[in-house]
Amino acid sequence: MPTRAYASTEDLGPLACVIAPPPDETFAEKEARFKIEAEAKRVSDAIDDDIERQRTAEKKGPKPVRVLLLGQSESGKSTTLKNFQLMQDAKAFRAERSSWRILIQLNLVRSIRVILDAIARSYYPSTRSPTKDPNSSSTSPSTSPPSHDVPLPAEHYLDPGLLELRLRLNPLLQVEEKLARRFMVPELDSQEKARQGAREVAVNSTVAWKDVFSKLVPRRHSSEDCDNIDWDDPTDPGRVLHECAHDMKRLWKHPIVQELLERQNLRLEEMAGFFLDEIDEVTSERYEPTNTHILKARLKTLGVSEHRIRLNAVGGGLGRDWRIYDVGGHRSLVSSANAHVRRALITLGRDVLEEAPKVNRLEDSVMLWSSIVSNKLLQHTDIILFLNKCDIMKTKLSSGIRLKDYVVSYGNRPNDFDSAASYLRKKFAGIMKEDSPLQRTFYCHLTTVTDTLSTQKVITSIKDMLMRDNLKQSTLLL
Numbered sequence: 001m002p003t004r005a006y007a008s009t010e011d012l013g014p015l016a017c018v019i020a021p022p023p024d025e026t027f028a029e030k031e032a033r034f035k036i037e038a039e040a041k042r043v044s045d046a047i048d049d050d051i052e053r054q055r056t057a058e059k060k061g062p063k064p065v066r067v068l069l070l071g072q073s074e075s076g077k078s079t080t081l082k083n084f085q086l087m088q089d090a091k092a093f094r095a096e097r098s099s100w101r102i103l104i105q106l107n108l109v110r111s112i113r114v115i116l117d118a119i120a121r122s123y124y125p126s127t128r129s130p131t132k133d134p135n136s137s138s139t140s141p142s143t144s145p146p147s148h149d150v151p152l153p154a155e156h157y158l159d160p161g162l163l164e165l166r167l168r169l170n171p172l173l174q175v176e177e178k179l180a181r182r183f184m185v186p187e188l189d190s191q192e193k194a195r196q197g198a199r200e201v202a203v204n205s206t207v208a209w210k211d212v213f214s215k216l217v218p219r220r221h222s223s224e225d226c227d228n229i230d231w232d233d234p235t236d237p238g239r240v241l242h243e244c245a246h247d248m249k250r251l252w253k254h255p256i257v258q259e260l261l262e263r264q265n266l267r268l269e270e271m272a273g274f275f276l277d278e279i280d281e282v283t284s285e286r287y288e289p290t291n292t293h294i295l296k297a298r299l300k301t302l303g304v305s306e307h308r309i310r311l312n313a314v315g316g317g318l319g320r321d322w323r324i325y326d327v328g329g330h331r332s333l334v335s336s337a338n339a340h341v342r343r344a345l346i347t348l349g350r351d352v353l354e355e356a357p358k359v360n361r362l363e364d365s366v367m368l369w370s371s372i373v374s375n376k377l378l379q380h381t382d383i384i385l386f387l388n389k390c391d392i393m394k395t396k397l398s399s400g401i402r403l404k405d406y407v408v409s410y411g412n413r414p415n416d417f418d419s420a421a422s423y424l425r426k427k428f429a430g431i432m433k434e435d436s437p438l439q440r441t442f443y444c445h446l447t448t449v450t451d452t453l454s455t456q457k458v459i460t461s462i463k464d465m466l467m468r469d470n471l472k473q474s475t476l477l478l
């Protein structure tokens with residue numbers, strides 16, 4: 001039985017004062033306290049033993065494969081991580097669907113808000129939109145090109161059908177407010193806030209966000225599917241969404257809204273977390289997100305988060321532990337890389353045909369790539385480049401958008417995907433050759449990480465390469 005000798009009150013430090021038993025403690029209270037203390041010590045010792053066992057096992061066994069995901073914000077780092085998690089344990093991934101469900105609903109409501117704000121801007125073209133208030137919980141798309149406050153002809157914005165729709169969709173905004181308030185992280189820097197016009201739903205790496213989400217929806221019992229959601233709960237936000245589904249579709253398809261979005265240069269379908277074409281599915285009464293929906297869901301990451309997964313070895317041998325570090329945003333990328341010595345680093349590029357307010361996305365990717373490959377601390381690290389969002393690039397090129405308008409040096413090369421991809425590969429390979437302090441192999445994959453099948457093939461080839469190379473002390477940085 002643990003014992004504690006208490007000195008006289010004058011000898012007690014501030015902590016001892018707090019934990020000291022009351023001076024008038026009875027015998028029974030003392031017994032109860034000893035029991036609690038003994039149990040706490042048992043738990044604490046068990047945790048210590050567990051940590052020690054893990055440490056010893058890690059020392060004895062093969063070192064975990066460490067992978068760092070780097071890239072600009074919205075380049076697809078967290079989506080790549082989701083693919084790793086899906087590969088590791090599809091069942092566990094399924095079990096988290098109730099948490100993703102809420103996020104997807106939030107993404108959908110956010111798109112509706114963007115439309116409602118665009119309508120509001122057309123009423124008051126010379127004023128700022130209601131979402132420009134950084135303290136507002138409303139969100140606007142971070143991927144949106146700068147919108148132009150173009151007024152609509154009066155007969156359009158006074159269209160009674162549109163006015164009625166706006167009123168009918170008001171409850172949705174309250175749902176968004178309620179959900180988003182739980183997630184808004186007041187740590188976005190002011191530059192980022194200005195870029196977004198308002199806060200985006202974000203999660204800090206220190207927050208167990210899936211727990212937070214799951215608490216928003218009463219659960220029945222834990223299970224591997226969405227059955228752990230109490231579908232009859234009257235406060236489930238899914239109910240409001242279901243009731244508003246028809247109005248959401250009418251708003252999105254409304255010809256005046258389409259005209260307005262076009263005038264304001266708002267291409268919602270290119271924005272992260274776009275579910276307006278899947279309203280029926282997302283708002284259905286017992287909605288369970290598919291893997292594709294989960295990969296499309298957008299939740300901005302803040303900070304660096306570590307994820308531990310175990311992947312099977314090549315040919316079915318003993319698996320290996322992997323530590324994957326997801327670095328939110330694009331700030332302090334290289335210093336993050338230095339802080340975590342890695343076996344692998346994956347960097348992802350964004351859609352190069354996207355207009356950014358100040359700098360062309362390709363230039364942005366080139367600068368980032370150059371700063372990583374030239375970093376002396378990473379000179380022994382092999383780096384794997386994902387040129388991501390190839391689906392978007394393919395669609396844009398085939399719709400007639402010309403790469404040379406974004407990348408002058410592309411010149412008069414053919415404007416098809418294969419030529420563009422080959423040009424970009426060569427460009428990044430050339431930078432590595434020129435800027436890297438030591439010669440190293442250029443690994444590059446053209447990816448669409450929202451496509452599970454193709455991404456899993458890429459990950460498998462990377463996994464096999466890393467596991468084969470486990471005796472080599474080289475480091476791969478993604």
Ligand SMILES: Nc1nc2c(ncn2[C@@H]2O[C@H](COP(=O)(O)OP(=O)(O)OP(=O)(O)O)[C@@H](O)[C@H]2O)c(=O)[nH]1
Nearest residue numbers: 074075076077078079273296298301329389448449
């Ligand atoms: N169409 C398409 N969308 C993608 C692709 N990769 C990612 N996305 C989407 O882009 C959005 C942003 O992806 P994330 O994985 O959250 O980006 P991130 O790099 O983690 O961004 P931060 O957390 O801000 O650092 C998500 O909605 C993804 O579903 C892709 O290859 N194609």
Ligand SMILES: [Mg+2]
Nearest residue numbers: 077078300301
């Ligand atoms: Mg992220």
